[in-house]
Amino acid sequence: MTRIRFHIYILFLCCGFNLTVLASNFAEEEKFVASFANSAISILSNNSLSDTERTSSFTELVMSSIDLNLISKFVLSKAWKNASDEQKEAYLIAFKDYFVSSYANKLDQYAGEKVDVVGSQEAGKYVIVESNIIREGTDTLKINLKWRLLNKDNKIKIIDLNIEGISLVIAQREEFQSFLANNDYDLDKLIEKIVSVSD
Amino acid sequence: MNLRILLVLIIGSTLVFQGCASKSTELNSSLSQQEVSTVNDPFEKVNRVVFSFNVIFDKIILRPIAVTYKALIPGFVRNRITYSLNNLSMPITAVNNLLQGELRKAGVSTSRFIINSTVGLLGFFDPASSMGLVTETEDFGQTLSVWGVSSGPYVVLPFLGPSNPRDFAGLLSTSLLDPMYQIGGGSASDSLRTYRLGTGAVDFRSQNVEILDDLQNNSIDYYAAVRSFYSQGRESQAASNLEIDSSEQENDIFDDFELDESYVGPDIEITYD
Numbered sequence: 206m207t208r209i210r211f212h213i214y215i216l217f218l219c220c221g222f223n224l225t226v227l228a229s230n231f232a233e234e235e236k237f238v239a240s241f242a243n244s245a246i247s248i249l250s251n252n253s254l255s256d257t258e259r260t261s262s263f264t265e266l267v268m269s270s271i272d273l274n275l276i277s278k279f280v281l282s283k284a285w286k287n288a289s290d291e292q293k294e295a296y297l298i299a300f301k302d303y304f305v306s307s308y309a310n311k312l313d314q315y316a317g318e319k320v321d322v323v324g325s326q327e328a329g330k331y332v333i334v335e336s337n338i339i340r341e342g343t344d345t346l347k348i349n350l351k352w353r354l355l356n357k358d359n360k361i362k363i364i365d366l367n368i369e370g371i372s373l374v375i376a377q378r379e380e381f382q383s384f385l386a387n388n389d390y391d392l393d394k395l396i397e398k399i400v401s402v403s404d
Numbered sequence: 405m406n407l408r409i410l411l412v413l414i415i416g417s418t419l420v421f422q423g424c425a426s427k428s429t430e431l432n433s434s435l436s437q438q439e440v441s442t443v444n445d446p447f448e449k450v451n452r453v454v455f456s457f458n459v460i461f462d463k464i465i466l467r468p469i470a471v472t473y474k475a476l477i478p479g480f481v482r483n484r485i486t487y488s489l490n491n492l493s494m495p496i497t498a499v500n501n502l503l504q505g506e507l508r509k510a511g512v513s514t515s516r517f518i519i520n521s522t523v524g525l526l527g528f529f530d531p532a533s534s535m536g537l538v539t540e541t542e543d544f545g546q547t548l549s550v551w552g553v554s555s556g557p558y559v560v561l562p563f564l565g566p567s568n569p570r571d572f573a574g575l576l577s578t579s580l581l582d583p584m585y586q587i588g589g590g591s592a593s594d595s596l597r598t599y600r601l602g603t604g605a606v607d608f609r610s611q612n613v614e615i616l617d618d619l620q621n622n623s624i625d626y627y628a629a630v631r632s633f634y635s636q637g638r639e640s641q642a643a644s645n646l647e648i649d650s651s652e653q654e655n656d657i658f659d660d661f662e663l664d665e666s667y668v669g670p671d672i673e674i675t676y677d
Contacts, residue, residue, distance in 0.1 A: 303622075306622070307622035328658075331658065340483070345530055345533040345538070346483065346487075353658065364658070365658070369640075370636060370637050370639075370640025370641065370644075371632075371636045371640070372636060375636065375657065376629060376632040376633055379443060379629075379631070379632040380623065380625045380628045380629045380632065381624060381625075382628075383443075383627070383628030383631075384624050384625045384628065387625070395624070398624055399624060402622060402623070402624060
């Protein structure tokens with residue numbers, strides 16, 4: 206009897222050990238996502254703020270948590286390499302405004318009641334943190350979010366958000382590529398379009 | 405617990421196919437020296453015409469219905485409808501689980517259907533999930549992808565929206581082979597079909613009102629955005645069925661991030677106006 210108990214104890218110990226190893230794998234990154242999500246939700250559900258205040262603190266939170274420079278270059282893909290320095294500058298400025306006016310505000314739709322971080326994994330030089338939003342008023346209808354993070358010089362930044370298998374950054378990149386393909390690969394036209402949409 | 409494992413599997417294996425897609429389409433690179441197209445869309449011109457038609461149809465019919473539905477029907481009831489549609493798709497999911505060789509999942513889908521149709525009051529509630537019986541819906545398009553059939557070119561169908569030959573074939577087989585339509589006589593299965601098609605469309609659209617409005621208003625190229633969403637979503641489902649572990653090819657795509665680090669760019673002041 207004691208022997209069985211001992212075995213069970215060892216088993217539990219192993220499980221416990223495994224669990225802690227798994228959980229603390231990318232503890233810092235998981236904590237980053239959890240705190241980002243919590244701050245986002247507390248801003249969005251803060252009724253004492255005016256709409257403008259809410260939007261601006263939300264935007265501020267988003268902009269300080271992402272690596273916009275990397276994202277900007279990535280979504281432009283090969284066109285970035287062929288761009289002149291003036292084009293690069295104009296594009297970066299245009300994309301930032303576009304991002305603020307569309308994405309930063311878009312994200313509030315995904316900030317449901319509660320974001321559960323379910324785990325993390327290494328993905329090359331990135332870490333992917335997985336989380337779920339549970340649809341309001343149900344316990345089982347979930348929206349799955351996957352955060353791609355880059356830890357550079359001990360600073361964690363969000364690179365991409367994948368919603369139910371759809372990467373927003375890849376979608377944005379395909380959109381830009383498509384626009385360029387339909388407009389003689391003229392980067393100036395794309396910049397112009399980006400500016401006009403964010404106005 | 406089961407759900408978590410399933411979710412991790414699904415998420416983990418998400419983007420592999422995007423990698424495949426971008427590789428296979430390097431064939432298209434002759435289109436331009438500057439760009440490598442990442443999408444398989446040889447019928448883009450025709451697709452764009454059909455897409456514009458669908459956008460108009462959506463604008464004058466589907467979206468108004470979805471918005472009204474959302475405004476009039478309380479969230480609780482709408483969630484019940486979502487559950488019931490999910491329940492009605494369980495028999496065909498079980499068939500597809502079998503065709504994919506997933507006996508355990510077929511058992512789960514069947515049990516879900518039996519429990520939720522009875523204890524769950526015709527599927528409007530989901531007691532099966534709290535018993536740990538959780539599974540994703542499966543269609544024939546996904547089964548074909550498990551069998552190694554590739555999606556083929558992107559196609560926009562009138563009314564039905566984004567698709568491809570594989571998923572369209574799946575759609576046709578589903579309407580022929582769904583066990584739900586074998587139950588009862590002609591009229592019973594007809595009204596079931598109407599309920600699923602009509603309510604399904606409204607249910608889906610109502611869940612996406614803000615997202616699609618936003619996408620439409622903020623898009624540089626709405627057509628391309630929808631195409632990307634559809635292709636990515638389907639490929640991630642396909643990858644999850646094949647239980648492919650994510651990230652190598654996904655990372656290939658994201659490795660591009662390091663491109664041209666030499667250019668730092670202007671020091672952008674981020675303002676929050």
